Amino acid sequence: MDWITFSIVLFCLLVSAFFAGSETALTGASRASMLRLSKQGNQDAAIVSSLSAMRERLIGALLLGNNIANIGASALATGIFTAWFGEVGVLYATAVMTVLVVIFAEVLPKTIAINAPDRVALAVARPMRAMMFLLGPLVTVVEAVVRLLLRLFGVAAHHNQPILSPFERLRGAVDLLHHEGKVEKQDRDMLGGLLDLRELQVSDVMVHRTEMVMINADLPAEELVREVLATEFTRIPLWREKPENIIGVLHAKDLLRAIRAADGDTSKIDVSTIMLPPWFVPEMRPVSEQLKAFRRRKTHFALVVDEYGEVEGMVTLEDILEEIVGDISDEHDVVVAGVRAQPDGSVVVDGSVPIRDLNRAMDWHLPDEEATTVAGLVIHEARSIPDRGQSFTFHGFRFRVLRRERNRITALRIVAVPREAEVAEKMPRRAGKAF
Template identity: 35%
Template structure:
């Protein structure tokens, strides 16, 4: 080295620092790649993405190749900088070594570590995709060294009784998927984001959470006379409705409005026409998750089911449309105004029917009333009071002030609710 011109030594040192920057940026870039975008690009035929994905299949080998190369060039740069310093300061070797160490540390830190790694973290694909071609070649060239280093490392792990690492699993839990969807608001329209979250929430919601309660089910009682049955069919607002005898627990079947045409237009209509046209009733347990019920509907080509409790008593009715609304939302433009159970007031409060579902209230008004207990507003109030209350009684649940307006048949039929938390934040914003 003493025979080499000092300029050539500086050029070699600069090349070593560039190589160090390459290895540093490659390591950060490869580890910062979005694995799911990488898989997508690889499946689309992107050559660099395929190569990078293949290298990442063996992360230990990839890290070994990068670290071997990085340490080689860094150690060589340190030795060369010492030679250069000694040649520039002859006779003062101790001072030359100290200055070389200090300056090289500063240069490596700024230009071979922090700067390239920050750049690779910000633009991982731009750095990693071109680098993957070089790393593939180095992986073959340094294969013996990589094998030796990894063998020694495994031996050290064995001595320390460190078990084998678990295999890489890129699968995501539902909670992690929800986080990804929530953080994709800049690239995903709000409507689609809401639909994806709705799908992910299906497994956490059961049919009794969204069913039409038994007392709200509208059907046709076959014990009525022919004229009453015909009038009810003509005025019913649903395309499908249950047929029963005297009580909903004695359900006969499910009738589609088009199948009732023969009965409605017959010269001598009979109840037998309806019972023959009705389809057999379909029953589901009340704790059936929505995603399971959705698959059941698809497998059995059905759109309506009766929800039963552990004793077999009918608790309500759930339809395919009810499940779809959990995914896409209500089929209206303004849920709060279109929902007949929720009545906005001028003072910012809402008068809500006691039979309203708590989940529907939360969805319509973006509230957070507790849903882990009763399903309806009436049930929530009664559970909280633990008694049959009188009208004009007020209670507070979390940040919601609830005033009972009307009681009928031992049930709350109407209540006024004010969200104190929202009102307080609104006042804070004004101030």
């Protein structure tokens, strides 16, 4: 009869290995992959998704089945060894079963499952669903006892508050995949830019009014046409009396059609009849809402105003798309316009370069909560408008002002410094030091 008992012990170890591997696979399987496979018609993936939705009951069934198998195997093995060796057989049974359980019923199946959790989860989905059905009554009793004990100790059940939002967890998953080499930097930046749209406002992506190309609508028709054709843009704001008073937006295609209709005589063109009415949007509008507004109005251009109704800049559909896909590099590896890497490891940056673009280009993490541009960040940290030649060290970088025009910082040199050097130079902050 010993061979029957041995067979039962081996069967219990196999059952324990099944539950151990299933626990690792089902808890480690990608819910996104299972959802994708289930939409493609994979029934096993749908079962895995349904099991994951009953997480508490699943864990209860796994632990219950695993412990029943281990305890049963240990009890039977103890009886055999006691019959063979007497009371000392208990020690022999403990030693043998510890080795068998740890190696073959725990470490080995969990190692297999953790190396391919999705595949193992699909393989054990149907058997595990059947085991949950069989162990359902026992699991219900165990859950009731556990809830009662938690209530006695003042612990709230089902009180799960994740530290990060779903968007932050998705961003963390993308960063992890990039760190593991499974996602390229360009793809990571693109996904990160898409997730950032909900947090950005129009003022973060707009072109400031100091960099806008605008034309006086009162210019003679011939001169106005020359100004329009000399620009590289297709939509040009028109102003009257003062640049802040924008009366319309002229589309280059509409102008070309008007020139053709006038048989090339530009003096006959009246821009007031072909210009489009301006569309003003508030600077605090979320970028995600502005993208929806562009799609709804079927236009690509809007003027940005502050809370007082003054024009602050303009935003285009291309500006928003560039927040997702980033700027396109040319054959000279100019990652972002206005950012020039130097042979000594430093970077020369125009003051108007957005911090987000610089972070994306150089893979840095400069804060952009208090300022939009690099120049704005330096002014914010310095609490003043620095002079040419002054240097400041913060956030792990040294910033040296190369050019200043009136009250604007137009060029800076940035170089990474060790944290020790940053602490040593923090006092005083306005010390003018060369690189």
